[in-house]
Amino acid sequence: MNDDQLVHNQNGLLNKDFYHTAPAALEVSTRAPNGVSFTTRGKQSPKDGSLAGNVEAKFSDKSTGLTLTQGWNTANALDTKIELADALTPGLKAELLTSLIPNASKGAKLNLIFNHPSATARAFFDLLKGPSFVGDITVGHDSFTAGAEVGYDIASGKVTRYSTALGYAQPAYNVSVTATSNLSVFSAAYYHRVSPITEVGAKATWDSKADAAAGKAVGIETAVKHILDDTAFVKAKVADSGITAVSYNQVLRPGVKLGLGASFDALKLAEPVHQLGWSLTFTA
Numbered sequence: 079m080n081d082d083q084l085v086h087n088q089n090g091l092l093n094k095d096f097y098h099t100a101p102a103a104l105e106v107s108t109r110a111p112n113g114v115s116f117t118t119r120g121k122q123s124p125k126d127g128s129l130a131g132n133v134e135a136k137f138s139d140k141s142t143g144l145t146l147t148q149g150w151n152t153a154n155a156l157d158t159k160i161e162l163a164d165a166l167t168p169g170l171k172a173e174l175l176t177s178l179i180p181n182a183s184k185g186a187k188l189n190l191i192f193n194h195p196s197a198t199a200r201a202f203f204d205l206l207k208g209p210s211f212v213g214d215i216t217v218g219h220d221s222f223t224a225g226a227e228v229g230y231d232i233a234s235g236k237v238t239r240y241s242t243a244l245g246y247a248q249p250a251y252n253v254s255v256t257a258t259s260n261l262s263v264f265s266a267a268y269y270h271r272v273s274p275i276t277e278v279g280a281k282a283t284w285d286s287k288a289d290a291a292a293g294k295a296v297g298i299e300t301a302v303k304h305i306l307d308d309t310a311f312v313k314a315k316v317a318d319s320g321i322t323a324v325s326y327n328q329v330l331r332p333g334v335k336l337g338l339g340a341s342f343d344a345l346k347l348a349e350p351v352h353q354l355g356w357s358l359t360f361t362a
Contacts, residue, residue, distance in 0.1 A: 087252060087269040087279070088252070088254065088267045088268070088269045088279055088281065091269060091277055091278075091279040091301050091303055091313075092267075092279060092281055092299060092301045092315065095303075095311075095313055095325055095327055095337065096313065096315065096323050096325045096339050096341075097325050097337040097338060097339030097355045097356055097357045098323055098325070098339040098340050098341040098353040098354060098355045099124065099339075099353070099355060100121045100122055100123070100124060100355050100357070101122045101124055101127070101353075101354065101355050101356075102120075102121070102122040102355065102356060102357075103119075103120065103121045103122070103355070103356070103357040103358070104118075104119070104120045104121075104357070104358050104359075105117065105118070105119045105120075105357070105358070105359045105360070106118045106359075106360045107359075107360065107361045107362070108361075108362045109362070113137065113138060114135060114136065114137050115135070115136045116133070116134070116135050116136075117133075117134045117135075117136070118131065118132075118133050118134075119131055119132055119134075124353060124355075129152070130151070130152050130153070131151065131152050132149050132150065132151035132152065132157075133149065133150050133151075134147060134148065134149040134150075135147070135148050135149075136148075142162075142165065143161075143162055143163040143164050143165045144160070144161070144162055144165075145159075145160070145161040145162075145163075146158075146159070146160055146161075147159040147160075147161075153179065154179055154180065154182075155177055155178065155179045156177070156178045156179075156180075157175070157176070157177050158174075158175070158176045158177075159173060159174070159175050159176075160173070160174045160175075161173050169192055169193045169194055170190070170191070170192050171190075171191045171192075171193075172188070172189070172190055172191075173187075173188070173189040173190075173191070174186070174187070174188055174189075175187045175188075175189070184206065185204075185206055185207070186204075186205040186206050187202065187203060187204050187205060188202075188203040188205060189201070189202050189203070196217060196218055196219065197215065197216065197217045197218070198215070198216045199213070199214070199215045199216075200213065200214050200215075201213045208231050208232055208233050209232045209233065210229065210230065210231050210232060210233075210238070211229070211230045211232055212227065212228070212229045212230075212239075213227070213228055213230075214226065214227035214228075216243075221246055221247055221248060222244070222245070222246055223243075223244070223245040223246075223247065224242075224243070224244050224245075225242065225243045225244075225245075226240070226241065226242045226243075227239070227240065227241040227242070228240045228241075239259070239260055240260055240261065241256065241257060241258040241259070241260075241261070242256070242257050242261070243255065243256040243257070244256075249271075250270065250271045251268065251269060251270040251271065252268065252269050253266070253267070253268045253269075254266070254267050254268075255267075259285075262285065262286050262287050263283065263284070263285050263286070263287075264283070264284045264286070265281060265282065265283045265284075266281070266282050267279065267280065267281040267282070268280060274305075275304060275305040276302070276303070276304050276305070277302065277303045277304075278300070278301070278302045278303075279300065279301055279302075280298065280299065280300035280301070281298070281299055281300075282296065282297070282298045283296065283297045283298075284296045296318075297317065297318060297319070298317070298318045299315060299316065299317040299318070300315070300316055301313065301314065301315040301316075302314055302315075309328060309329040310326070310327060310328045310329065311326075311327050312324070312325065312326050312327075313325045313327075319345075320343050320344040320345035320346070321341055321342070321343055321344075322341065322342050322343075322344055323339065323340070323341040323342075324339065324340055324341075325337060325338065325339040325340075326338045326339075333360060333361040333362055334358075334359070334360055334361075335358070335359045335361075336356070336357070336358055336359075337356060337357040337358075337359075338355075338356050339354070339355045339356070339357075340352070340353065340354050340355075341353045
C-alpha cells in the first residue's frame with residue numbers, strides 16, 4: 079500500500095460520506111457517446127440557506143493523455159483544468175489550473191506529479207500569488223512509507239511551511255504519525271478493516287502551541303463504517319468536542335445514490351446547533 083492509499087483509508091473513514099454539512103446537495107453526471115462528460119452540482123449553505131452550483135464539462139483523449147475540464151459556477155468563476163499524463167515521460171502528469179472571475183480576480187497554478195512504484199513526488203506552483211511553491215515526496219519500502227512536504231515563497235526566498243509523516247500499512251490495517259504546521263501540530267491515526275463489512279479508525283491531534291489549560295490542546299475523533307448489504311452502508315463518528323455524526327448511504331438503483339446525515343452536539347442537546355442534510359447523486 080502506498081502513502082495515498084494509506085491516507086485515503088484513514089481520511090475517507092473519518093471525513094467522507096457524512097452529509098450533515100449541507101442541508102441539501104444534488105449532483106447529476108452524464109457521459110456522451112464521444113466520451114465528453116457533463117456534471118452539474120448544487121449545494122445549499124447551512125448558514126443562510128443560499129444555493130451554490132456549478133456546471134462542468136470534461137473531455138479526455140486517451141491516445142495523447144490530454145484531459146480538458148471547463149467549469150462555470152454561480153460565483154461567475156470560470157475554472158479551467160488541462161491535464162497531460164505520460165506524454166513527457168512515463169509516470170509524469172502535468173496539470174494547469176486557471177480561474178477567472180471577470181473584472182474581479184484571476185489565478186493560475188501548475189502541478190507536476192510523478193509516480194513510481196516505490197516513490198511519489200509532487201510540485202505545486204501558484205504562478206500569480208507569490209509566486210509560491212509547495213512540494214512533497216513519499217517513499218515506500220516493504221510496509222513502511224515516509225514523506226515530507228515543504229512550502230517556499232519564490233519572491234521572498236523564504237520557506238513558508240514544512241511537514242513530515244511516517245506510516246506503516248498491512249492489508250487489514252494501517253497506522254501513521256504526522257507533524258504539520260512547521261512541526262508544531264502532531265497527529266497519530268489508525269485504520270482497521272475488522273471484517274469484510276466493518277471498518278474502524280481514529281485520529282488524535284496535539285497542537286503544541288495551543289493552551290493546554292483551555293482543554294483544547296489534544297483532539298480525538300473515532301469513526302466506524304458498517305456495510306449493510308451490496309447497496310447500503312452506515313457510518314458514525316464521535317469527537318471529544320461532543321459532536322456526533324451519523325450517515326446512511328443507499329444505492330437506490332444503478333447510477334442513483336442517496337445519502338442522509340445528521341450531527342448532534344452532545345454537550346448542547348437543548349440548543350439549536352444540530353444539523354441535518356441529504357445528498358442525491360445521479361450518474362448516467
